[in-house]
Amino acid sequence: MNLYIATCGMGLGHASRCLALAEEARRRGIEVTFSTYAGEAARLLKSRGFEVYEAPSLSYLLNGEGDLDFKLTIAKGPLELRKLAVHVALEAKYLKRAEPDVVISDSRLSTVIAAKLLGLPSALIINQLKLIIPRRRPIGGAKLSLKLGVERLGCEVLSVAWSQSSKIIIPDFPPPLTISTDNLYIPRRLKDKVKLVGPLLGEELRGLERKEEAKRRVGVEGPLVLMSAGGLREERLKLLRAVVSGFSDVQGLLVLASASLPGRRGLLLKRGGLRVYAWLPERGSLLKAADVLVTHGGHTSIAEAMCTATPMVIAPLKGHTERLGNAKAMERLGVARVVDLERQGAEGLREAVLEVMKDDSYRARAEEVAREALRYWGVDGAMREAVELAGASLH
Numbered sequence: 001m002n003l004y005i006a007t008c009g010m011g012l013g014h015a016s017r018c019l020a021l022a023e024e025a026r027r028r029g030i031e032v033t034f035s036t037y038a039g040e041a042a043r044l045l046k047s048r049g050f051e052v053y054e055a056p057s058l059s060y061l062l063n064g065e066g067d068l069d070f071k072l073t074i075a076k077g078p079l080e081l082r083k084l085a086v087h088v089a090l091e092a093k094y095l096k097r098a099e100p101d102v103v104i105s106d107s108r109l110s111t112v113i114a115a116k117l118l119g120l121p122s123a124l125i126i127n128q129l130k131l132i133i134p135r136r137r138p139i140g141g142a143k144l145s146l147k148l149g150v151e152r153l154g155c156e157v158l159s160v161a162w163s164q165s166s167k168i169i170i171p172d173f174p175p176p177l178t179i180s181t182d183n184l185y186i187p188r189r190l191k192d193k194v195k196l197v198g199p200l201l202g203e204e205l206r207g208l209e210r211k212e213e214a215k216r217r218v219g220v221e222g223p224l225v226l227m228s229a230g231g232l233r234e235e236r237l238k239l240l241r242a243v244v245s246g247f248s249d250v251q252g253l254l255v256l257a258s259a260s261l262p263g264r265r266g267l268l269l270k271r272g273g274l275r276v277y278a279w280l281p282e283r284g285s286l287l288k289a290a291d292v293l294v295t296h297g298g299h300t301s302i303a304e305a306m307c308t309a310t311p312m313v314i315a316p317l318k319g320h321t322e323r324l325g326n327a328k329a330m331e332r333l334g335v336a337r338v339v340d341l342e343r344q345g346a347e348g349l350r351e352a353v354l355e356v357m358k359d360d361s362y363r364a365r366a367e368e369v370a371r372e373a374l375r376y377w378g379v380d381g382a383m384r385e386a387v388e389l390a391g392a393s394l395h
Contacts, residue, residue, distance in 0.1 A: 001390050002031045004100035006091065006111035007045075009037025009057060011231040012260055013300035014106045015044050017171060017200035018125070021104070022050060024203070024379045025386075033098045035091065035111065044262040053094040055087050055110075088113050095120060101390040104169075104382075109161055116164040121389040124165035125200070125382070127172050127299050128183040128322050163189050167385055170196040171378045172299075177333070177369065179302050182325030195385055198376030199303035204284035206377065208309060208370050211363075214289035218282065220254060225353055226290035226310075227257035228283070230298045235317055236260055238341065239296055240276070242315065246346035247274045247353075256286060257294075291363070292356050294349070297323035302330060309370035311362035312336035313352045334365040 003025050008014040015036060022032045022045075034045045038054040045052045087110035095103065095111075095118055103122040105111035115122035162168060168190060172179050179199075186194055215224065227243045229236035240259060247255045248271040257276045259268060264278035280286060287293065288308045295301040297316035305312050314336050316323035330336035337352040344352075356362045 001102075001387070002033070002098065002100045003102055003104065003386060003390075004033050004035070004095060004098050005104045005106070006035040006108045007041065007106040008108055009039055009041035011235075011298065012041055012044055012262070013230055013298040015041040016202075017300050018104070018106050019045065019048060020200045020202045020379050021382050021386075023048070024383055028383070033094075033100065035094055035108075040260070040262055047262055053090075053098075055090050056083060084110055088117075091115075092118060102386050104386060105165065112162065112165045121166045122164075123167040123169050123382075123385055123389060124162055125169045125171055126162070127170060127180045163193070165193070166389055168194045169378075169382050169385055170194060171198065171200045171303075171382070172196060173198060173303075173306075173373060173376055177306070177373055179299055179306075179326050179329055180322065181329050183322050195381065197381030197385070198378035199300070199307070200378045200382060201300075201304060201307060202284055203379075205287070205304055205307050206374070208307075208367075208374060209288050211289060211291065211309075214285065218285050218289050220286075220289055223253050223357055224286075224290050225253060225255045225292045225294060225357075226283075226286050227255065227294040228301050229258060229260050230296050230301060231317065235296060238317075239294070239315055242341055242346040242349050243294060244269065244271070244274065244276065246350035248272055250274070250350065256280065258283065292353050294353060297327045299326060302326055303373075306335065306366075306369055306373045309363070309366040311356050311366045313339060313349065313356055315339045315341045315349060318342055333369060335362060335369055337362075 005018050005022060007018040025032050033051050035053040035055065036042050036045060037057040039057060042052050042054050091111045091114035095114055100120065103111060103115040103120050104125060105122060106125040112122055112124055170184065172184065174196060178184065215221065229240050236259065240257060243255065243257050250273060253273050255274045257274070258280040259276060259278050261278040266278055267275060268278055269276035287304055287310055290310050293305045293310045293312045295312060295314055297314045302312065312330060312335060314327040314330060316327045327336065327338045331338050337356050339349050339352045341349065
């Protein structure tokens with residue numbers, strides 16, 4: 001059986017969860033070929049020994065403060081549509097070359113379209129089916145009605161596109177643990193195709209381990225904060241600068257931060273208890289040992305923290321409605337504090353981390369959530385769906 005996985009290359013979250021699926025496929029003797037955007041995601045996949053086809057990047061746009069600019073992204077739409085056409089042509093070329101039995105697309109419409117054109121069975125991995133237009137200030141009346149109408153229309157248009165896939169795999173937890181609660185409205189035309197399987201995480205995160213035991217295993221003593229910078233380069237730098245500013249002079253605390261540069265290795269910065277690395281290859285073990293995870297609110301990072309009983313401090317990007325929704329869901333669940341970097345700054349980030357570490361209720365709740373979350377291991381379910389699709393195509 002040959003498996004073709006096309007993953008979104010914006011940040012590393014999509015690539016990380018597809019790696020978990022690919023590693024399991026490789027253990028089963030399945031040949032895996034990847035497609036993603038040129039850049040860090042491609043470097044990460046290649047570092048694990050997979051063949052990777054590369055395509056030009058597609059991305060949302062940020063403003064001068066490093067926050068998502070929805071209007072600018074929409075204004076650039078015609079150019080991005082041209083890129084989409086290029087991607088479809090490239091994906092068709094790569095699919096013909098790879099000759100897969102089944103195609104998996106993680107949030108890449110171009111691959112879904114190319115697979116449909118070539119008559120190949122495909123499964124879509126996605127955790128954001130609903131379009132939500134960001135607003136900095138509350139609105140009401142006619143403006144609110146217009147906003148909701150545009151969101152409904154956008155959802156319907158996207159659902160037509162996503163419906164070209166054979167199956168839709170949602171890598172999330174069922175309620176009440178669902179991460180992307182605000183973004184998982186499922187249109188009627190997609191309901192029969194949707195399978196909620198649980199998050200796609202690496203095998204090293206399977207099984208709950210006591211923080212004290214995990215710390216001994218990685219050689220860490222005392223309180224540990226892990227910072228994982230994700231998203232686009234500008235987003236990572238914004239969160240990383242806040243961590244450097246907020247924790248350079250903190251005593252009695254080890255803060256390990258990753259700049260998420262898989263092509264590089266080594267220590268980039270050392271100040272007091274703060275260590276900034278280009279890449280943390282043992283991130284899974286460190287996450288099991290961490291007392292707090294500082295994150296931008298990406299879906300994969302949150303799922304990893306939930307399964308390792310790690311409380312979170314989440315600083316989502318302004319205007320990024322998916323991450324804002326993820327962060328609020330975790331705050332409601334009692335396992336996270338949400339920080340507005342624009343308003344609270346590095347000082348607010350540090351205060352939130354110290355508060356979460358001091359308040360035992362966060363750790364207790366995180367352990368409760370982890371015991372429930374580990375019941376849902378999405379890699380197994382996603383592999384069943386892929387094998388079923390491949391069987392249908394082979395027969």
